Amino acid sequence: MADPSTIPLAHHFEDQEQQHETTAIGMWAFLLSEVMFFGGLFTAYLVYRNRYPEAFLEASGKLDVTLGTLNTAVLIGSSLTMALAVRAAHMGSRGGVVRWLLATIIAAGIFLGVKAVEYSHKFHDGLVPGANYAFKGTASADTELFFALYFGATGMHALHMVIGVGLMAVVAWRWRPNNVVQHPDGVEVLGLYWHFVDLVWIFLFPLLYLLGRHV
Amino acid sequence: MNPLTVTAVPKPKRNFWNHDFSVKSWLLTEDHKRIGILYLLSITLFFFLGGVMAVLIRLELLTPAGDLVQAETYNKLFTMHGVVMVFFFLLPSIPAVFGNFLLPLMLGARDLAFPKLNLLSWYIYMVGGVFTLFVVFKGGVDTGWTFYTPYSSTYANSHVIAAALGIFITGFSSILTGVNFIATIHKMRAPGLTWFRLPLFVWSHYATSLIMVLGTPVVAITIVLVALERLFRLGVFDPELGGDPLLFQHLFWFYSHPAVYIMILPGMGVISEIIACFSRKRIFGYRFVAFSSMAIAALGFLVWGHHMFTTGQSVFASLVFSLLTFLVAIPSAIKVFNWTATLYKGSISFSTPMLYALGFIGLFAIGGLTGLFLGCLGLDIHVHDTYFIVAHFHYVMVGGMVMAFLGAIHFWWPKMTGFMYSEFLAKIAAAIIFVGFNMTFFPQFVLGYLGMPRRYHVYPEEFQVLNVLSTAGASILGFGFLLPAFYLIYSLKAGRRAGPDPWQAKGLEWTVDSPPHPHNFETVPVVTEGAYEYGPEEVKRG
Amino acid sequence: MLEKLGIFPEAASEFADQVDYLYFFLIGVTIFFVTVIVAALAYLSVRYRHRRSPVPTPVHGSILLELTWSGIPLVIALFIFGWGAKLYIEHQDMPPDGIEISVTGKQWMWKLQHPSGQREINALHVPVGVPILLTMTSEDVIHSFYVPAFRFKRDVVPGVYTRAHFTADKTGSFHLFCAEYCGTDHSVMIGKVVVMEPSEYEAWLSGQPAGETPVQAGERLFTDLRCNTCHAAGSDQKGPDLAGVFGSKRLLVGGGEAIADEEYIRESILRPARKVVFGYEPLMPTYQGQVNETQILSLMAYLKTLGGAAEGANP
Secondary structure (H helix, E strand, O other): OOOHHHOOOOOOOOOHHHHHHHHHHHHHHHHHHHHHHHHHHHHHHHHHHHHOHHHHHHHHOOOOHHHHHHHHHHHHHHHHHHHHHHHHHHHOOHHHHHHHHHHHHHHHHHHHHHHHHHHHHHHHOOOOOOOOOOOOOOOHHHHHHHHHHHHHHHHHHHHHHHHHHHHHHHHHHHOOOOOOOOOHHHHHHHHHHHHHHHHHHHHHHHHHHHOOOOO | OOHHHHHOOOOOOOOOOOOOOOHHHHHOOOOHHHHHHHHHHHHHHHHHHHHHHHHHHHHHOOOOOOOOOOHHHHHHHHHHHHHHHHHHHHOOHHHHHHHHHHHHHHHOOOOOOOHHHHHHHHHHHHHHHHHHHHHHHHOOOOOOOOOOOOHHHHHOOOOHHHHHHHHHHHHHHHHHHHHHHHHHHHHOOOOOOOHHHOOHHHHHHHHHHHHHHHHHHHHHHHHHHHHHHHHHOOOOOOHHHOOOHHHHHHHHHHHHHHHHHHHHHHHHHHHHHHHHHHOOOOOOOHHHHHHHHHHHHHHHOOOHHHHOOOOOOOHHHHHHHHHHHHHHHHHHHHHHHHHHHHOOOOOEOOOHHHHHHHHHHHHHHHHHHHHHHHHOHHHHHHHOOEHHHHHHHHHHHHHHHHHHHHHHHHHHHHHHHOEOOOHHHHHHHHHHHHHHHHHHHHHHHHHHHHOOEOOOOOOOHHHHHHHHHHHHHHHHHHHHHHHHHHHHHHHHHHOOEOOOOOOOOOOHHHOOOOOOEOOEOOOOOOOOOOOOOOOOOOOOOO | OHHHHOOOOOOOEHHHHHHHHHHHHHHHHHHHHHHHHHHHHHHHHHHOEOOOOOOOOOOOOOHHHHHHHHHHHHHHHHHHHHHHHHHHHHOOOOOOOOEEEEEEEEOOEEEEEOOOOOEEEOEEEEEOOOOEEEEEEEOOOOEEEEEHHHOEEEEEOEOOOEEEEEOEOOOEEEEEEEOOOOOOOHHHOOEEEEEEOHHHHHHHHHHOOOOOOHHHHHHHHHHHOOOHHHHOOOOOOOOOOOOOOOOOEEEEOOOOEEEOOHHHHHHHHHOOOOOOEOOOOOOOOOOEOOEOHHHHHHHHHHHHHOOOOOOOOOO
């Protein structure tokens, strides 16, 4: 563990324990809020999936399961590197924090890159809802809804990742070796956030890519 | 001795106002008290903006014909009145101003759990507000504050996206405030301040924060979907593309019904504080009042479907939502009865805050009981979307929430500023507001049952008499609302010094200076007794 | 008397009377509780005012009182719930016989059609004492069909057929309002419901240019839109024969089932690919944009008359 006496304590807290627990409970409350945010999206998706099962199945077949699986693996890997960054923070290892955060940023970059490739494929195939929508199939009308929700949900998820990458970059910069001592709570709540973003994908992937697919 | 030191005016104590006067020290402040003041100024601005729109609406309705403004303008007026009042006044009002200012003081803490986040919340609120002001000045939005699809998503020709963005952004301010309060109440309580020693103001803010955190994100995503639908024709709420416009109503009310409790619960907390102080008694049935806040928050999430009885939702769903709606009435009734019982064997004085508290109980009782009319399936069919519902929610929101807000500002103004206002003018203002309010909104109950639909720019002639009455009341009410602005500001110049505890109230916030030191407490207090331990000792008043 | 004072609406249906009884009961409950609370506040405020009661006596609470004042309101609340629910449920079932009126809401007018073909805009003439059965839909946004004198209101939702009914028991002319905000001229989307003696109604009907009945219009559309090339008996039968289709159970491609109700028929016209009947190819083009809601209602009225192969569940 890092030497507790060197860890900064904000003026309005009595001790480290209070500061730590307060930070954690705040983050959990925020994540609860995030659950409800994605909950609204999932509800909309499930309502329509239930209403138009065939169209959704057909449209879901157009998603690239290989790339989706690859991304799932990358994201789970990034959760591991994030957990290692948190551990390094608690050990007081500045180099460790910076290294593992950079690794997580790279993993996130790979995920977002793959996602961009998937999006551009959809764009080329005319699967983006709107005027140029050109799905070829029997139940074409309602497949547009699927893609609307696909882009809505994965887009919101990607936005959360971009925010996460930004925060990681800031935290990594603050933990640079010649800077003042940083509080490990910052890395810890960032870790909570990142695991949450992973978790959302763990729900999105089967719902969008896998459900009902016969392979 | 140097004669200069003898004649010098005693230097006022260091407090959160005078420790730094620079603009930067305000704009970058992390002090919860200063942030509370920033919120007070900004929500007051929005309140008067929404008020001007209300005045124009009432003036238009003076005659049955559409003679003052055109239909389109009228529709924008009631929409912007709703948006501004709900999202930029009612929702933040008590939590953002008094919750911010008082929670750390009541809990014996030096600040909220996350001071920087708190400042960020205010900036987010202001950014949302700027969007809304932009919409107002660019020509407005005409969808109604409820943004029902497919009108909002496909047919409206006004600034829906900018308005939606404003609400979306300000929603994050609400979420972050909720997160801050939850962490603060859990972890920042002074030693000895157990959950059941907390002032009821804190309990009601805890319940409110839970709703903010759990409900707001749902309306955020819903509003994003409406905006995206307008931009890209996604079709999620558009029946032409296979979407379901009623799904919007479900998602919208899932937040917006609990949001009503975000608006009223903090007001109930304020009333508990005031009633206890001015009857020199502990709140009767403290635990019941505390738990009733939590019960309202929990049940509040399960009743959204009562906004949709006429949409053709399934009979079974309507039955369940109606039943649950009647159950929410019980915790509200418990509060009203307990406040009343608190007066028993008290030693009651009638300072201005107490007048607002008593007014609140009466008006909230009417607002709550008329809610039963709307929750009742057979009757709602008739009164739904008429002036009856308009009257009902104004009784709860203005008769309840705004009275509580005014009660709060008269109760804690001495604490915030260190000055007493003119009790005489304040009582006159309270009386004018009470009369004006009832005259404005009571006729609307009658209008509603007569069948006058809401959001009508022109209306059949037989409704005119009651509309004239309502507009007359509104002019009294509007005048009444202006008065406190004057005498409160005047008190800063000419008011007498309040001292730490002008009301001889109990509670940690009254143990510190008025206005408080930037860091609230020099040493963290240790609490040894419950809230409102007013002893049997006689109190000198006046 | 209340009506004369202009503070109470006229009641012109039996349902309206029942709603009014409930309303008066609730007003009674409200007055009772508000009186009790205000009287208690006033009495206690005076009795225990600071001057008369300078020293407060601590009283902490009473479980018995708490249970009383949660229990009594709970019983009253449940009673009101039960009463309201009963009224609501009783009014859900459509009466077996009556006059079928089709209603289409459109920014900003009401379009109504009688079974014998007479069309009206923003006015509806009906006979007294006969159940009026409405089938309502909207061409654009959500509207709400509201007649205060009948205490009757139902939302009119695009893409959905709302079935509702009322029976007037008093002759006269009553307001028809749109109660769901629908855009600029929402407040002039109003009209009247004129309730007449049955004989007068007949006279009124015969005085109107009848034009086509919905069934006739539907039959004509069925030919004009060339539905008959695929769907009529004896055609090339690329599509299922539609005799007796209405209300029947349809087996679908992909294994599902559906009841051919109003929504199903509408969907099959506008989104034919969504539910394809088992044994057929998804060849039918969409008719979105080629037919409006009134025409779809006519087609539906026509289909309802195609009895024939009553058992013809699955072609």
